Amino acid sequence: MALITEGKVKSVYDIFNDEDKVHIRFHDKVTAGNGRTIDYPEDKGKVCCLISAFLFEIIKKHGIPTHFLGTDGSNTMVCKKVNIIPLEVVVRNVAAGSIVRQTTIEEGTEFNWPLIEFFLKDDAKDDPLLTTDRIIQMGYDMEDVGEMEIMAREVNSLLKETFDSIGLTLVDFKLEFGYDSGQNLLLADELSPDGMRLWKEGKSFDKDLFRKEEGDIVEAYKYIL
Ligand code: TMP
Numbered sequence: 001m002a003l004i005t006e007g008k009v010k011s012v013y014d015i016f017n018d019e020d021k022v023h024i025r026f027h028d029k030v031t032a033g034n035g036r037t038i039d040y041p042e043d044k045g046k047v048c049c050l051i052s053a054f055l056f057e058i059i060k061k062h063g064i065p066t067h068f069l070g071t072d073g074s075n076t077m078v079c080k081k082v083n084i085i086p087l088e089v090v091v092r093n094v095a096a097g098s099i100v101r102q103t104t105i106e107e108g109t110e111f112n113w114p115l116i117e118f119f120l121k122d123d124a125k126d127d128p129l130l131t132t133d134r135i136i137q138m139g140y141d142m143e144d145v146g147e148m149e150i151m152a153r154e155v156n157s158l159l160k161e162t163f164d165s166i167g168l169t170l171v172d173f174k175l176e177f178g179y180d181s182g183q184n185l186l187l188a189d190e191l192s193p194d195g196m197r198l199w200k201e202g203k204s205f206d207k208d209l210f211r212k213e214e215g216d217i218v219e220a221y222k223y224i225l
Pocket of ligand 1: 127197
């Protein structure tokens, strides 16, 4: 299989004889601080892939269009090939992370109406927060941006309910979208605790464990799985 692109913890491969599908392989690797801190914990790829596949199944079942088609082994998702839109869509139910660092909102503040924020997906620019006017000036179709917000809110309801059922609070998470060959807007990338904050009884069950050197992420992710 030919490598199409290599992310920080995943690689995307072409599938021989099928130009509309790709394999996304999850590596035993974790990074933080825009790739400045790296570790290679055993089983991490497999656990993220299986959590991601499980959550994509739920979202698909509820009619939200996604790139997810299935799995191939335990560390690889089979997906529709998409052109990723270089925007990161963050949903926040509870204040944590950058919103606390950058505003006067206190950590733990619960939002009755979840916040939707758009960031530029560009490590070289440190993924800045965007405004609606900036998104328009960057040339995005506001109808598609609105559609991403609607899908993000629907995904939030489903994920919140799923994590609530195992006693975890879904604090926030990041989504990415892409266009398939027919220009359909699909939810893409992954849905794993690497791109979420999950809290239970004052403890984190997500990548903050690694970011803050507070515990073993694979143990936490296996608990979720
Ligand atoms: P933030 O508090 O750093 O803005 O992150 C909000 C959520 O989005 C958090 O769950 C982590 C996730 N996220 C990513 O996974 N990748 C990113 O590049 C960014 C900006 C956020």
